[in-house]
Amino acid sequence: MSFIAKPKIAHPGLPKNELGLTRRDYEGGMSTLCAGCGHDSITAAIIEACWQMSMRPEQLVKLSGIGCSSKTTAYFVGGGHGFNSVHGRMPSIATGAIAANKDLYYIGVSGDGDTLSIGFGQFAHAMRRNLNMLYIVENNGVYGLTKGQFSASADIGSKAKKGEENLQPPIDPVLAALTLGGTFVARSFSGDKEQLVPLIVAGMKHRGFALIDVLSPCVTFNDHEGSTKSYEFVRDHYDEVVHADFVPPAREITAQYAQGDTMPITMHDGSRILLRKLDPSYDPRHRGQAFNYLRDKLSQNEFVTGLIYIDEKSPEFHEVSGTTSTPVNQLPFAKLTPGSKGLESILKRYR
Amino acid sequence: MQHAASPDSPDRINDFVIKLANVNGTGSASANTLLMKSMFRMGIPVMGKNYFPSNIQGLPTWYEIRISREGYVARSDRIDFMVAMNAETYAKDVKDVRPGGYLLYDSTWPRPALLRRDDITIFGVPLARICNETFQGVRSRILLKNIVYAGVLGALLDIEIDVMRTLLGESYANKKSLLDSNVKALELGYNYAKEHFQCPLPLRVARMDKTANHIMIDGNTAAALGCMYAGATVGAWYPITPSTSLMDGFKSFCQKWRIDPETGKRNYVIVQCEDELAAIGTVIGAAWNGARSFTPTSGPGISLMNEFIGLAYYAEVPAVIFDIQRVGPSTGMPTRTQQCDLMIAAYASHGDTRHVLLFPNSPEECFYMAVQAFDLAERLQTPVFVMSDLDIGMNDWMCPDLKWDDAYVPDRGKVLTKEQLEQIDKFYRYFDKDGDAIPYRTLPGTHPKGAYFTRGSGHTQYGGYTEDSTEYQIVLDRLKRKFETAKTLVPTAVLDSRGSTSLGLVSLGSCDGAVREALDLLRRRGVQIDYMRVRAFPFGPEVEDFLTSHSQIFVVEQNRDAQLRSLLTLETAVEKARLHSILHYSGLPISSSVIVDGVLASAPEQRLAVGGRS
Numbered sequence: 001m002s003f004i005a006k007p008k009i010a011h012p013g014l015p016k017n018e019l020g021l022t023r024r025d026y027e028g029g030m031s032t033l034c035a036g037c038g039h040d041s042i043t044a045a046i047i048e049a050c051w052q053m054s055m056r057p058e059q060l061v062k063l064s065g066i067g068c069s070s071k072t073t074a075y076f077v078g079g080g081h082g083f084n085s086v087h088g089r090m091p092s093i094a095t096g097a098i099a100a101n102k103d104l105y106y107i108g109v110s111g112d113g114d115t116l117s118i119g120f121g122q123f124a125h126a127m128r129r130n131l132n133m134l135y136i137v138e139n140n141g142v143y144g145l146t147k148g149q150f151s152a153s154a155d156i157g158s159k160a161k162k163g164e165e166n167l168q169p170p171i172d173p174v175l176a177a178l179t180l181g182g183t184f185v186a187r188s189f190s191g192d193k194e195q196l197v198p199l200i201v202a203g204m205k206h207r208g209f210a211l212i213d214v215l216s217p218c219v220t221f222n223d224h225e226g227s228t229k230s231y232e233f234v235r236d237h238y239d240e241v242v243h244a245d246f247v248p249p250a251r252e253i254t255a256q257y258a259q260g261d262t263m264p265i266t267m268h269d270g271s272r273i274l275l276r277k278l279d280p281s282y283d284p285r286h287r288g289q290a291f292n293y294l295r296d297k298l299s300q301n302e303f304v305t306g307l308i309y310i311d312e313k314s315p316e317f318h319e320v321s322g323t324t325s326t327p328v329n330q331l332p333f334a335k336l337t338p339g340s341k342g343l344e345s346i347l348k349r350y351r
Numbered sequence: 352m353q354h355a356a357s358p359d360s361p362d363r364i365n366d367f368v369i370k371l372a373n374v375n376g377t378g379s380a381s382a383n384t385l386l387m388k389s390m391f392r393m394g395i396p397v398m399g400k401n402y403f404p405s406n407i408q409g410l411p412t413w414y415e416i417r418i419s420r421e422g423y424v425a426r427s428d429r430i431d432f433m434v435a436m437n438a439e440t441y442a443k444d445v446k447d448v449r450p451g452g453y454l455l456y457d458s459t460w461p462r463p464a465l466l467r468r469d470d471i472t473i474f475g476v477p478l479a480r481i482c483n484e485t486f487q488g489v490r491s492r493i494l495l496k497n498i499v500y501a502g503v504l505g506a507l508l509d510i511e512i513d514v515m516r517t518l519l520g521e522s523y524a525n526k527k528s529l530l531d532s533n534v535k536a537l538e539l540g541y542n543y544a545k546e547h548f549q550c551p552l553p554l555r556v557a558r559m560d561k562t563a564n565h566i567m568i569d570g571n572t573a574a575a576l577g578c579m580y581a582g583a584t585v586g587a588w589y590p591i592t593p594s595t596s597l598m599d600g601f602k603s604f605c606q607k608w609r610i611d612p613e614t615g616k617r618n619y620v621i622v623q624c625e626d627e628l629a630a631i632g633t634v635i636g637a638a639w640n641g642a643r644s645f646t647p648t649s650g651p652g653i654s655l656m657n658e659f660i661g662l663a664y665y666a667e668v669p670a671v672i673f674d675i676q677r678v679g680p681s682t683g684m685p686t687r688t689q690q691c692d693l694m695i696a697a698y699a700s701h702g703d704t705r706h707v708l709l710f711p712n713s714p715e716e717c718f719y720m721a722v723q724a725f726d727l728a729e730r731l732q733t734p735v736f737v738m739s740d741l742d743i744g745m746n747d748w749m750c751p752d753l754k755w756d757d758a759y760v761p762d763r764g765k766v767l768t769k770e771q772l773e774q775i776d777k778f779y780r781y782f783d784k785d786g787d788a789i790p791y792r793t794l795p796g797t798h799p800k801g802a803y804f805t806r807g808s809g810h811t812q813y814g815g816y817t818e819d820s821t822e823y824q825i826v827l828d829r830l831k832r833k834f835e836t837a838k839t840l841v842p843t844a845v846l847d848s849r850g851s852t853s854l855g856l857v858s859l860g861s862c863d864g865a866v867r868e869a870l871d872l873l874r875r876r877g878v879q880i881d882y883m884r885v886r887a888f889p890f891g892p893e894v895e896d897f898l899t900s901h902s903q904i905f906v907v908e909q910n911r912d913a914q915l916r917s918l919l920t921l922e923t924a925v926e927k928a929r930l931h932s933i934l935h936y937s938g939l940p941i942s943s944s945v946i947v948d949g950v951l952a953s954a955p956e957q958r959l960a961v962g963g964r965s
Contacts, residue, residue, distance in 0.1 A: 029804075058799045061640075074816070079799030083639060084806040085632070086658050092587075092629035096636025096644060097795070099585045099620040104796050122632070125625040324616035328584035329641035329794070331618055333761060336582040338608045340755040346576065346604070347752060350566035351392075 018054035026050045026057065028078040033068055038190035038216030038231075039138045043075045045193050046107070046136075049200035050077055052246075061097060061106045065090040065119060068145055069111035069138035069216075088119025091126035091135075095317075098131050101327040102318050105204055106133035112153040113143050116171045120152075123173075127180045127209050132316045134203040134210045137173050138190075140218040141229035148221035159226030172298070173213045178291045178309060184210035185290070185309040189238050190217070191231060192305070198273075199307060201246040207268040208316040215303060228301075237302055241293070242284050243276040244307040265310060275307060284310055362553040365395050365420035367431035369504070372444045373497070374437050376408030381522070382497035383414040384747070386504060389514045391567055391749065394559040396422040399567075399747045400940060405592065405685045411440045418556060424713075424748060425865035426940040431554055432508075434500055436478075442466055453554065455503060457496070474548060476503050481539055486532060495536040502540025509551035511558070512541055564752050570743035571647070573714035573753065574673055575600030577721025578645055579608065582761050583671075585644035587622040587633035589652065592685045593741040594675035597647035627652035631659040631670065638669040639805065641766070641794040643725050645671035650679045650692050653699065660734050661700025662807040665830070667781070667790065669728035669735075669764070672696075673721075676740040678938045687938030688741035690860055693914035696736045697888055703827065707735045707837050708888040712863035713743060715750040716886075722759075723842065729764035731837055732792060740909070742861045742940040765791045772798040780805075780814035781826055788832035834889055841887035844894050854880040855901030856950075857930075859915055862907050862941050869946035878950065880905070885915070890922055898925040905950055907933045909941055 014022040026047045031040050050060060057079025064070035066087035073082045085093045090108050098106055108126075115123045115137050126135065141158065143149040150158075153173070154166040177185045184206040188196040196214065203210030215234050217223050223230045228237075249270040263275040263284075275284060283289055290309045297304045324331070338346070369386070373379035380401075387399045398417045404410035417427050433454045435444040441462060448454055450470040456462060458475030467473065478499050482492040498519075505512055515537055523530035544550055575597050578586065588598045602621055609618040620637075624630040630646045637644035648656070653674055663670045676692045678684035696708055707727055709720045720737050728735040765785075772778060772793065780803040781790045790812075793801030803814045811822040812829070849870070858866045863884055870882055883897045898904060898919065906916040913932040920927045933949030935941040 056799075058796055058802060061795045063636075074804050079802050081793075081795035081802050082804040083636075084804065084808065085635075086662050086807060089628060089632045089659065092624065092632025093636035093639070095622055095624070095629070096585060096587065096633035096638070096642075097640040098636075099587075099622060099633065100637040100640035100642035100644070101796060121625055122629055125629065129622075318620075321620055322615075322617050323620055324611050324614065324618050328618065328620055329637075331584060333582050335618055336584065336609070337580050337755075340757050342608060343576075343580075343753060343755045347566050350568045350572075 017051050019056065021051065021054070023047060023051045025079070026077050028075040031075045032071065034220045036219040037068070038140065038214075038218070039069055039072050040075070041190040041193065042136065042138055042196070042214055042216055043072050045196040045200055047076045048193070048197050049204065052197070053201055053204065055105060059104050061104050063090050063094050063097065063106065063108045065110055065114040067111040067114045067143075068218075069109055070114060072138070073109050088114050088117070089122055090114070091119065091122035091131070094126060094131055094133055095129065098133060098317060100329040102132065102323065103327050106131070107204065108133055108135045110135065110137050112137060112139045112141060112151040112173075115173060116152040120171070124176070124180050127177060127182050127211070130181075130183055130208045130314060130316045130320070132208055132318070134200065134206075134212070136200075137211070137213045138216040139173065139213050139229070140216050140222055141227070142218050142222040144218050144221055155228040158228040159224070161221055161224055163226075172294075173211065174308060175291065175294060177211045178287055178294070182211050182309070183208040183311040183314045184307075186210070186212045186244075186307045187215070187303065187305045188212055189215045189234055189305060191235065195240060195243060195305065198244050198246040202244050202267070202273045202307065205246070205267045205269060205271055206310070207312065208314060234303065238305050239297060239302045240306045241277070241279050241282050241304050241308065242306040243278065245274045245276065247272040247274055265312060267312060273307070273310075278306070284308060287311075362555075363431070364555060364557050365418055365559060367418055367554050368427050368429055369416045369418070369432045369434065370430045370444075370447070371414045371416075371434040372437045372440050373412050373414070374439070375404055375406050375410045375412040377497070378494040379412070379414065379436070379497045382501040383416070385498070385501050385515060385518055386510070387416045387747065388518055388567060389505070389510050390416075390418060390556055391562050392514045392518070393511055393556060394562050395556055396420065396559075396561050396749055397567075398424050398749060400426055400742070401746055402939065403686050411437050420559065420561070422561060422749075423864065423868045423943075425868050426942045428942045428944050434504070436497075436500065453507075453552065455500060474503070474507070476500070476540070476543060478540075481543065482536070485535065485539060491532065495532060498533050498536035499540035502537040502542075503544040505537070506541045506544035506550045507548060507552050507555075509555040509557065512537070562749065565749050566752055567747045567749055568714045569596070569745055569747050570711065570714040570717040570739050571597040571675065571745060572600040573750075574647070574717040574721045574737065574739065574744075575604060576753070577718040579604045580755060581643060581722040581725040583643040583645050583725065584618065585620050585622070585634070585637035585642045587624055587630045587637070587644065587646050588648070589624050589627045589630045591627070591649045591652050593677055593745045594647040594649050594652070594673060596745065597673055597675065627655040628659065631656040631672070634670045634672075635659060635663050635668050638728070643671075643729070643761070645673065645725075647673040647675060649675050649677045650695070651682065653692055653695055657700045660706070661702060661704050663734045664700065664704045664706065665702070665807055666805050667732040667792070668805070669732055671721075671724045671728050671735055671737070673737045673739060675744040676738065684938050686741070688861070688940055689909050689936055689938065690738070690740055690862070691910040691914065691936070692738065693908075693910070693918060696738060697918055705834050705889070707731065707733060707841060709735065709737050709842065710859040710886050711737060711739055711743060712860055712884060713750055714748050715753065717743060718753050720842070726762040727837070727840060730762050730840060731789060731833060732764060733833070733837075738860060740861050765789060767791050767793050767797070767801060769798045772800045775800070778803065779812065781810060781812045781829070783812070783829050787836050788829050789836060838889045838891050841889065841891065843891050844886055844897070845884040846893065846897065847882040847884075849874065849879045849881055851879045851881045852900065853902045854878070855897060855904040856880050856882045856907060857885060857897070857904055857915070857919065858882070858907040859885050862909060865941045865943045866907055866946055868943035869950070872943060872947050873950060880950065888918060888922075890919070894919075895923050898923055898929075902929065903931065904929055905931050905933050905953070907941070907946055907949070909935050911936045
């Protein structure tokens with residue numbers, strides 16, 4: 001970690017977004033993670049995405065559980081409320097927060113221990129409810145704060161720092177999300193900002209539960225030879241299948257791609273994601289195909305990345321619940337109580 | 352004609368107990384409710400208690416109706432009239448009737464002579480045969496058998512048959528064919544009894560005027576109503592007996608009263624979670640984000656929620672938890688009642704934590720305390736438990752009409768608005784600005800100046816992360832002072848002074864009815880005892896005063912380990928030796944005799960005007 005606080009004053013020439021804010025306005029507290037930690041790159045990508053979206057900082061709600069990854073919600077968008085809750089239970093905090101106010105952006109940051117072990121049940125049920133949130137797993141295959149135990153995402157044969165070999169099969173959050181009904185399923189790499197930033201924007205715009213599993217090497221405990229979550233191994237083995245570019249509502253699609261390989265998907269607010277298929281036969285709207293493709297690639301030691309699956313049609317939590325359009329935390333009290341007259345009529349049944 | 356009256360039984364009007372032994376899942380509940388409610392409609396105070404198994408169909412279940420002209424609401428140990436419909440429990444049911452009492456059974460099949468008793472009057476009615484001869488279909492024959500015995504009891508006990516007919520009419524207002532068959536069954540039973548037995552019995556009811564402006568309601572329904580009136584908009588839960596009917600009730604009230612008339616959309620959100628951990632997490636997330644939110648649960652749920660409760664305490668997030676207590680430990684007896692979660696709720700979660708508890712004594716207080724719980728939780732920014740139990744939550748109690756004050760404004764506590772945030776220089780989340788140990792909070796989405804980081808890890812009074820001892824202790828000590836502030840806000844104890852300076856009795860919650868009855872019985876024997884019913888934890892100064900001003904104090908509660916007594920000794924200056932426990936933890940609601948016996952057994956005789964046991 002760094003011990004020198006960044007100066008608060010920003011250079012006047014820094015580029016500004018539609019709100020007149022610079023990237024610096026989307027920063028948070030100083031990171032206390034190890035120098036070179038993949039998680040800090042993800043933090044930077046989130047800052048970039050929020051800036052690009054011209055999001056009002058107070059519109060962002062940052063939720064997390066416990067672990068290195070969960071600390072990072074303090075390191076971006078200081079103007080938004082954060083809640084660092086208990087281990088593995090961030091999805092239920094998100095459920096309540098989203099139930100109370102449907103009109104804010106919710107981003108949950110979790111890790112592989114927080115999501116795939118202690119919090120696997122809550123992760124699954126948040127997805128089942130199709131909560132309107134972006135859920136990022138900062139996946140490094142290892143428990144950092146307790147100094148290097150394997151996590152549930154560690155691959156068979158992957159080696160710990162002291163040489164111990166992992167013998168249990170991993171739980172892959174992406175495969176899990178595909179089977180559990182996730183409506184936006186993506187994987188990325190902390191070292192590939194070009195891929196990650198538009199995915200974050202698209203995930204936040206997605207109406208429903210957006211999962212991005214980000215391979216994010218742990219420089220201290222899992223970046224050695226023999227680890228399948230090291231920078232070197234991931235760089236050598238990741239394989240982008242569908243690149244997503246986010247296109248805001250007002251903008252034209254200008255980039256030139258080979259005909260037949262691009263696929264624009266319209267989001268709920270009129271914006272689009274332009275998908276660039278690196279494998280022309282791949283269809284990110286076909287859940288079964290996505291699952292099989294991933295399984296095949298995994299068996300060849302390849303991490304498929306990009307926007308793996310998207311379904312913009314499934315109703316999100318509040319649509320399923322039939323909730324009114326005003327956030328329920330803003331409903332006037334008069335609308336919530338039937339008053340003394342109403343009580344008289346209610347009590348008739350009990351006489 | 353069979354003669355009903357036993358030689359030694361004088362007339363007992365409006366003062367007796369009927370117990371109905373049935374098989375779970377045979378539809379007896381509607382007949383039992385019909386019986387109870389018809390007496391209630393006749394102006395007679397009644398109380399119904401359901402002793403049911405943790406089962407859907409096939410196991411024994413009992414319903415007890417106490418008719419009490421004095422208006423006593425507790426369970427009575429005496430059974431005057433047994434309706435023995437369950438062959439499996441018949442032998443025990445016969446034994447349980449008091450000498451001189453009565454028993455009704457289905458004489459379609461003979462019962463062994465072995466099980467006869469000479470000191471009670473036994474009525475045999477061929478209920479199954481009557482139904483088989485009159486009605487079609489196996490299911491309706493089984494269901495209507497219950498209505499036939501209700502008719503028999505109507506005649507024997509002099510219940511007005513018109514009132515019973517009216518009630519059936521209300522139940523089946525939109526189902527003509529069901530109404531016809533039910534009325535037919537009722538009349539078959541009624542006429543059979545009139546024809547074969549001398550009706551009415553000396554044990555019978557007679558119209559009174561004691562139920563005007565009263566309702567019959569269970570505590571979970573009343574609490575659900577309280578949640579709606581308090582303006583709760585998010586309810587999260589995991590189904591668990593005996594709390595389930597609270598959320599069912601909230602849902603049905605909301606479906607009627609919380610639908611936007613223009614769009615048909617819901618002005619509420621109910622989340623049925625994957626477990627109780629998620630349920631309390633959802634409540635905390637919603638309350639943190641400015642919605643009044645609650646969860647109903649029971650002991651096992653509280654055990655699971657402990658970690659999150661500690662977070663809400665330390666991060667100062669409101670939460671309302673209804674604990675409908677059932678018999679522990681572990682799964683215990685899920686369909687039986689106890690007050691066994693007092694300690695776990697008072698100190699739930701690891702580390703130094705203490706929580707606000709409310710102790711309703713009835714469905715009526717469940718309604719009002721539900722509203723208070725939300726006000727307290729938001730004022731104090733902390734979890735608040737409403738400690739109900741199965742007896743209050745699931746049984747029908749006679750209560751004064753619930754009242755609503757239209758001038759009520761919810762106390763949302765210290766929440767800074769956008770305008771206030773614009774005015775201030777800097778916002779410090781955990782700073783004690785007002786000296787009452789309650790800080791200010793902000794809601795997400797309001798203003799960037801109000802943004803702060805909520806965490807269960809060590810934090811400073813300004814809201815920052817800390818591992819500094821002094822900074823940590825400043826917040827922890829303020830939380831302790833906040834609990835002192837809570838003492839001034841929670842409902843005060845109810846005192847019933849009967850002029851004794853030496854003997855006092857302390858109790859809480861659903862013990863109240865039995866205690867009041869016991870105190871009347873003791874007074875008739877010349878024993879005067881002052882009574883204090885605590886209604887909240889932390890205890891206010893009036894609790895301390897009561898304990899100081901009595902030399903010998905009985906503590907009546909429904910658990911094995913004297914948990915209320917423990918809380919009193921831990922949290923007040925009272926000497927442990929002055930507190931004498933009277934404990935009841937069988938799983939059945941406490942009766943007055945337990946208390947009378949307990950007092951007479953443990954009070955030194957010289958202090959009692961009249962000694963001896965009942």
